[in-house]
Every structure is written in structure tokens, then in C-alpha cells.
Amino acid sequence: MSAGSGIVLFRNVEIVILVFFVITTLLIISLFAYLQEAVSPPYLVSIITALVLIAGVAIAKLSIEPLREHFDQLEHFSREILHELNLPINTIMTNTAMLKKNIEDERALKRFHRIEAACGMLEERYKELDYLIKKQMQRERIETFDVADLVVERLRLLKPLYSNARFEEDLESISVNIDRIGLAKVIDNIIDNSVKYSPKNAEISIVIKNKKLSISDKGRGMDEVELFQIFDRYYQSDESDLGFGIGLGLVKNYCDRYKIKLHVNSKKDKGTTMQLDFSGVA
Incomplete structure (x- = not known):
């Protein structure tokens, strides 16, 4: 998942928390006012609503911030792993191709072919990991x-x-x-x-x-x-x-x-x- 799609995800969760908090609080206030048959000045309702919105935003951000930080660390770690995998795979494939040019023994060549095939599979696994990350980023090809x-x-x-x-x-x-x-x-x-x-x-x-x-x-x-x-x-x-x-x-x-x-x-x-x-x- 990209940083952009992650931001959208967290923003959506924050909005859900905020809406739930506001609706719940307003329902409680309305029920209390109805039960008390209180007649409040019009501006008091606006003040209460503003305070509820501010509290809702604060609670939403406090709820999501630890998850957002963990997500950023996980994304960074995944990209580092991908980079670290790519380098040894390319090194093995390049050196195997160079060494194979000087090999004439049939058995040794078969071993090199197996190494190349296995390294090809490692490269495919690398591509799959890259694919899964891009899939989370909603960037499938x-x-x-x-x-x-x-x-x-x-x-x-x-x-x-x-x-x-x-x-x-x-x-x-x-x-x-x-x-x-x-x-x-x-x-x-x-x-x-x-x-x-x-x-x-x-x-x-x-x-x-x-x-x-x-x-x-x-x-x-x-x-x-x-x-x-x-x-x-x-x-x-x-x-x-x-x-x-x-x-x-x-x-x-x-x-x-x-x-x-x-x-x-x-x-x-x-x-x-x-x-x-x-x-x-x-």
C-alpha cells in the first residue's frame, strides 16, 4: 500500500470514528434535553456542537496515530527487504553466467543449469513480493x-x-x-x-x-x-x-x-x- 492510499485509509477510519462520536454525543444531548424539557438559548446548541466536533477530531487522531506510525514503519521495512533481495539475486545470476562460459564438463553444466533455474525462481519470488506490495498500493498491471x-x-x-x-x-x-x-x-x-x-x-x-x-x-x-x-x-x-x-x-x-x-x-x-x-x- 502506498503512502497515498495509506493516508486515504486512515482518513476514512478517522471520519468513521468522528461521525460515530458526534452522532452518539448529539443523541445523548438531545435525549437529555428532551427528558429535562430544558429551553436553552440557540447559541448554546452551536457551542455544544462545536465542542463535540473538536473532541471527535481529537479522539479520532489519537486512535489512529499509533496505527499510522506502525504502518509507515512496515512499509519502509518492506521496501528495504525488496532492495536487499534484488542485489544478491542479480549477483548470483551474473556470476553464474560468467563462470558457465568456461565450463565444459557436462555434469558441471547441469549443476549450473540447476543453479540458474533456482535463481530464476528466487527472482520470481522477488517479483511476487513486489507484486503483492503493489497490489496493496492498488497499482496492479x-x-x-x-x-x-x-x-x-x-x-x-x-x-x-x-x-x-x-x-x-x-x-x-x-x-x-x-x-x-x-x-x-x-x-x-x-x-x-x-x-x-x-x-x-x-x-x-x-x-x-x-x-x-x-x-x-x-x-x-x-x-x-x-x-x-x-x-x-x-x-x-x-x-x-x-x-x-x-x-x-x-x-x-x-x-x-x-x-x-x-x-x-x-x-x-x-x-x-x-x-x-x-x-x-x-
Whole structure:
């Protein structure tokens, strides 16, 4: 969230507190005057109202100031973390590329390819963190792009990391006008889960047809109870699995935001298909 949007947020909260205070106080005064059947001079009402407004503003500011200070510190800390992440990632990628030029051993080259792929993933996580911060700033990058091109781009990055997985692709063109970085994150999460919950030699099918993107695996699958819980934040079907179980929750939030219909079809020990239906996207 930017400083500008943060100011708007706090101003709105201050206004709510102020309005609530003023309305409550005026109601109490009116009720008291009615019960006492007091006849007060006209200027007295104006004085009381002015005092109520001043008190309301003061209370609103005192209530919000600690939160505003904490927010400013958090925003500064987030930007510092982003800067600190960017430097080592660029350093690793640059030096790896230079060292690889002098390597002829095939095994060593494969290791360098893994380092590059892992560093590419770190760079993607950096972009995701930057994306989440910009999302809070309400500055998402809405652009027109081809979903098939984005899938190809993501697979080019992910395949070296999932060397034991086999991917089958059948991609038709879909032109959409939505947040590209967010959709890339959604695709990464679904593919990662497909590989994670599949046997060692995972078989992943990715199909785009009739404005629908389907990602299928032949992994452990889920029963009906698990299907009801998979989008709950921090839910994990197996507590021994690594990770925090927040990926599918983010997937659902993104799809809801951009009116993408999300369908999940899964059977225990048979595999899972996750489908993104873009037919409703403006």
C-alpha cells in the first residue's frame, strides 16, 4: 500500500470514528434535553456542537496515530527487504553466467543449469513480493496478453526445476485483459501442486481449449472432504508436506477477483484436474 492510499485509509477510519462520536454525543444531548424539557438559548446548541466536533477530531487522531506510525514503519521495512533481495539475486545470476562460459564438463553444466533455474525462481519470488506490495498500493498491471504464451513462459522456467516430471501441452490462444503477474503466480502454484502430489515421475497435462485452461496430474488425488477444505488458508492434506498451504487460497482469491471460474475435479489415487474458465473475463 502506498503512502497515498495509506493516508486515504486512515482518513476514512478517522471520519468513521468522528461521525460515530458526534452522532452518539448529539443523541445523548438531545435525549437529555428532551427528558429535562430544558429551553436553552440557540447559541448554546452551536457551542455544544462545536465542542463535540473538536473532541471527535481529537479522539479520532489519537486512535489512529499509533496505527499510522506502525504502518509507515512496515512499509519502509518492506521496501528495504525488496532492495536487499534484488542485489544478491542479480549477483548470483551474473556470476553464474560468467563462470558457465568456461565450463565444459557436462555434469558441471547441469549443476549450473540447476543453479540458474533456482535463481530464476528466487527472482520470481522477488517479483511476487513486489507484486503483492503493489497490489496493496492498488497499482496492479492490467494488460492484454495471450494465456498460452504465459503458460509457455512459465514452463520454460519451471521444467528445469521439475526434471523428473513429464509435461504434455495442447495450447490454444486466449486473449485476456487482466493482471499478468498474478495469473503467472496462479499457474505456478497449480503446477507446483500437481508435481508435488504426484509420483516421482509425474505426468502433467496442460490444455487450453474453449477459453479454459486445464492442468491435470495422475497423483494422489483428493476425497470429498479434502475438496471442501483445499481453499482454506494454511490447509494441508498431509501435515508432513513442506510449505504453508496458502497457495490455493491465493489462487481462489485471484480467480474471484477477475471473474475466472475455478473448477476442481479429483478422485482419490486417480489424480486431480484444476480448470480456469476465462469465458467470463471482460
